[in-house]
Each structure stands twice: as C-alpha cells, then as structure tokens.
Amino acid sequence: MVLWILWRPFGFSRRLLKLERHSITESKSLIPLAWTSLTQTLSESPGIFLLGQGKRFSTMPEIETHERDSELFSPPSDVRGMTKLDRTAFKKTVNIPVLKVRKEIVSRLMRSLRRAALQRPGIKRVIEDPEDKESRLILLDPYKIFTHDSFEKAELSVLEQLNVSPQISKYNLELTYENFKSEEILRAVLPEGQDVTSGFSRVGHIAHLNLRDHQLPFKQLIGQVMIDKNPGITSAVNKINNIDNMYRNFHMEVLSGEQNMMTKVRENKYTYEFDFSKVYWNPRLSTEHSRITELLKAGDVLFDVFAGVGPFAIPVAKKNCTVFANDLNPESHKWLLHNCKLNKVDQKVKIFNLDGKDFLQGPVKEELIQLLSLSKERKPSVHIVMNLPAKAIEFLSAFKWLLDGQPCSNEFLPIVHCYSFSKDANPAKDVRQRAGAVLGISLEACSSVHLVRNVAPNKEMLCITFQIPAAVLYKNQTKNPENHEDPPLKRQRTAEAFSDEKTQIASNT
Numbered sequence: 001m002v003l004w005i006l007w008r009p010f011g012f013s014r015r016l017l018k019l020e021r022h023s024i025t026e027s028k029s030l031i032p033l034a035w036t037s038l039t040q041t042l043s044e045s046p047g048i049f050l051l052g053q054g055k056r057f058s059t060m061p062e063i064e065t066h067e068r069d070s071e072l073f074s075p076p077s078d079v080r081g082m083t084k085l086d087r088t089a090f091k092k093t094v095n096i097p098v099l100k101v102r103k104e105i106v107s108r109l110m111r112s113l114r115r116a117a118l119q120r121p122g123i124k125r126v127i128e129d130p131e132d133k134e135s136r137l138i139l140l141d142p143y144k145i146f147t148h149d150s151f152e153k154a155e156l157s158v159l160e161q162l163n164v165s166p167q168i169s170k171y172n173l174e175l176t177y178e179n180f181k182s183e184e185i186l187r188a189v190l191p192e193g194q195d196v197t198s199g200f201s202r203v204g205h206i207a208h209l210n211l212r213d214h215q216l217p218f219k220q221l222i223g224q225v226m227i228d229k230n231p232g233i234t235s236a237v238n239k240i241n242n243i244d245n246m247y248r249n250f251h252m253e254v255l256s257g258e259q260n261m262m263t264k265v266r267e268n269k270y271t272y273e274f275d276f277s278k279v280y281w282n283p284r285l286s287t288e289h290s291r292i293t294e295l296l297k298a299g300d301v302l303f304d305v306f307a308g309v310g311p312f313a314i315p316v317a318k319k320n321c322t323v324f325a326n327d328l329n330p331e332s333h334k335w336l337l338h339n340c341k342l343n344k345v346d347q348k349v350k351i352f353n354l355d356g357k358d359f360l361q362g363p364v365k366e367e368l369i370q371l372l373s374l375s376k377e378r379k380p381s382v383h384i385v386m387n388l389p390a391k392a393i394e395f396l397s398a399f400k401w402l403l404d405g406q407p408c409s410n411e412f413l414p415i416v417h418c419y420s421f422s423k424d425a426n427p428a429k430d431v432r433q434r435a436g437a438v439l440g441i442s443l444e445a446c447s448s449v450h451l452v453r454n455v456a457p458n459k460e461m462l463c464i465t466f467q468i469p470a471a472v473l474y475k476n477q478t479k480n481p482e483n484h485e486d487p488p489l490k491r492q493r494t495a496e497a498f499s500d501e502k503t504q505i506a507s508n509t
Contacts, residue, residue: 072142073120075180075188082189085221087177090185097140098171100129105162106136112158113138116145121229122178137171182229190218197222200236201283203276204263207236209255223255234258237276252277267311268293270318272339274309278331281309288452288463289315292385292417296321300381301371303364303414305356305395306388309335310343317345322380324367326352326359356388360398372408382414389419389461393431396438399468407470414473417465419452427451427460435464439472 075090082089096118101109106126110117117125118139129135144150148166151159159166177185186196194214201208207226211219223236235257239250261277267286274281289311296302298320304313307325309332317323317340327333333353340346352359364384371382386392396418407413424430428449436443447466455461 073175073180074184077188079185079188080192083218083221085224090175090177090180092175094142094173094175095170096142096173097145097168098137099140099164099166100132100135100137100169101162101164103134103136105164106138109158109162109164110138112155113140116140116151116155118142120175120179121181122176123173137169139171139173140168177228182225185225185229186218186222189221190215200226202230202233203281203283204265205232205234205258206261206263206276207233208252208276209236209238211238219253219255223257227257235260237261268315270311270314270343272309272311272314272335273342274335274339275331279309279329279335280332281311284453285311291450292316292383293319296381296383300383301367303359303367303382303384305359305364305384305386306392307336307351308332308387310339310349312385312387313349314339314343314345317348318343321348323349324352324363325349326354326356326363328353328355356386356392356395357398360395361402365402368403368414369405372403372412376409376412379408379412382412384414384416386416386418389421392418393420393435393438396435400439400472401475403474404476405474406476407474410467410470413467413470415465415467417463419461419463421455421459421461423459427462431462431464435466439469441469441472 072094076092079086079089099113110126118141119125123139125139127137127139129137145168148168151166156166180188183196190196191214195212197209197211197215207223207230209222209226211222215222219238223238226236227233236255237252238255240253261275262273263276264271264273265281265283266272267283268290272281292312293315296316296319300316300319300321302313302316302321302323304316304323304325307313307327310325313323313325313336323345325336327336330353333351336351337346340349340351350363352363354362368382371380386395388395396416399416418435420431420434422430428451431449432443432447435447443464443466446469447464450463450465452461452463
C-alpha cells in the first residue's frame, strides 16, 4: 500500500512525498483503521495535503495559495518584458508571519531569533504594532517559520524565558523596488527561462558586464539595476568586442550612469589608477597576482613583459626586488609610471614602452648578460612573467639562442611564467605541447601548469612555469650540445640515440 503526501510548507513550492507500507502483521480488518488514523493525523499538520487513489484524499483546501507560492518575494508578474526601468511597477503586498512581543525585550530576543527573522533589503525586521503601542512585531522568514512548531528548541526556550507566546500572527507587508534583490528583478523582467545576469566585475566605481545576445534589449535596464543595487557603483558598462587588438583593451558601451571611466582600485594592499576604457584590468586575477608575487624573495629580479598598469610589477618591487616592466600600450605605460609613483616604488622599477619581442631581445637580453655573468654568490633568481594569454606562447620564440658565451649553471637559468588560454579537453597537456613546439623542446618533464581560472565554458586560463633550458637560451649549445646541455634534454637525446643505435644494429644483422 502506498500513500502520497503533498507537502507544501509555508512559502515553498509543493513537493510529493511517497510513504510505503512494507509489512503489516495485524489482521486486514485493522488496516483501514490504521490508514484512516494516519491520514487524519497528517491532514491536521500545517502545510500537508494528501493524495490517494481516486478521490479518496484529493481534497486540497485553498489556504492562502498566493502566499504559499515559491515566488513569494518575486516582483509582480506584469513587469515581464520591461525594457525601460519603472520602479513604481514593483509594488507588491505579501502576507508574512510575525511574532508579537513586548517592546522592552526586543533587543534581547532578536539575538536569539537571527535564524528565524526576515532578512530582506530595506526592510526593518522589527516594526510597531499598529494595534498596541507597547508591543512590537518581529517579521519572520516565511520560508523557515510556518507555525509555532517551526521554532528550534533553543528559540522556544528563549521565548519561554522571556514569557513570549510563540503564537504566530500574520501581517501584510508592502514590498517596493527597494526591497527586491537585483537577481529577483532581472529574473522577473527578462524572458522566462533565460539566463539572468546578476554578477559583474567591479572596477572602482564601474560595473563591467558581459551581456549575452538575449539580454541586449534590456541592457539599459540591467545597467541601472546594477547601479541601484550596488553601493558605490555609479557606472555600468558592457564589453562589445573581444580583446583582440595589440593594446589589450576593448570597446565598451556605457549602459547607465556616469560616462567617466577614470577609476581607482585597491588590490592586495596596493592602489591603481587608470582609464578603464584604454587599458587592461581584470579584478579576477587578484589571486594570481598574489601567487606570483609570493614566489619571489628580496633581491630577485622580475621582467614583466606585458605589465599593464602594474599588478605584478608593483607588489614585487615592494618586496625589494628589481623590476623591469614593459607594455606596448602608451596608455598602460603612462599609468604604469603613475602607479609606481603612487605606490612609492618608482625607484625600483624600470619602465619600457616596447613590443614584447623587442623588450625580450633588447633590455632583457642586456640585463641577463650582466646578471648571469655575476659570481655564484651574487647571482639573483630571475623570473620572467608573460601575461598575454591570447598570444604569449608565440613570444617564447624570442628566447631561442638569445645569449652567447658559456652557459651558466642550470640553477640560475631564468624561470618563465607564461599565460595561455586553452579549449582543449586536456588543457595542461595542450599548453605544454604548444609552448614546447615554439621552443623546439619537450616541456613534459620540466614544467608545471597552474589553472588560473575558468574564462568561459570549455575555455581555461593557465600559467605554465619552467626554466629556460640552456640549449634553448645559448647559441653555442647548437654547436657543442654535450658540454652544458640540460640534464633532462640530454637524457632524452641520449635515449633517442640509443634507440637509433639499436635499430641500426638490427638492420645490419
């Protein structure tokens, strides 16, 4: 025998619960009696309705169905399709549970009712009782409190100590635009079933959105909602093309608010100022900036090939490292100079405005010649950061035979941190293979790959880290590779030669 229970707690959507009888040893004549008793008990429980075979338990009392709807705190349905924001259209009255208490105990009681109290934007949790000046009404969360039995034991204990009746009353609460969350507003406005944009990248006072095609008819409304619902945001912009130009910026459209794109951001204790419409800045890389910074210690040297406005260069310089920072974009170069002064590291950072390849084959080469010629005791650790994920791997070719002379010890060879995107099913393997192909070696056994972030469905941003092999960095290695070749590369070539030798022996026999 099976009993289906329709459970519909206050404020939630209905849910069917299946109750099965596995074994009953009593006589069959007792089954109807037990069944009737069970259904009577359940039917008296708040929010529970019974469904059975035929019409036996199909009666469902119409008890405040508009309040019990799962969309209790959704805006009015007639805002669907709105493209120009009309805040007055978001008025709605809902019926919610309240607890009546004496006004002198409200403060003590609220500490114990944090779980049960209503929490909505712009709504006070305690209001005056219109019928009793000496009492107050505590607004309760209708998704948690259905009857007095919904209180937890600890909450009931406090109510008893303060001589408060747990009896629940009801109150008509008027909601306005100010009381709805941005996601609730957009879900009510946009076409039903479509993705809702409620997240964005914050860049100072600017909310940076990436709207999808179905959201574009509502773009001004979305922008205004983002401004209204996020304190400190005064401008909302939408990216209207990918970052595909040589300066790494993108065209953007101001959806709502100020046209001013001059902004100030704070990241990892450092301050950056720039014109967001003319430079590259991604607040989602904050953790990665910190990760690389932590790899360097005082006295180390950093070459930042695509430095932007300084999120790698400035924190590293603050660690008493020597930094050489470069960016091709004149605007990035200008703000990099400004931010170094702003963060008081301008004496520790040498700044260039060159193409990445020219920077590597010019200033980087010159500095490496000097650094790697120092005595072992004075040689610093050298790191090269290449944060241009769309193209950085292509620039690795600039390291091939960059230096002349005798190679230094492997432990002092520069460490490269190169960023890339991948849509491959095995992104780490893909990045290793592409980087290795440019350098002309295998990086499988001598590199590490770090997942930075998921950029889009099936698109990852990664950082591959490796020491530049001497066979790649020094010209003379092509003439006499056995003298100072990297051990992994040397072992690989020795194995290949051994394999060739065995093949030759087999063919001779």
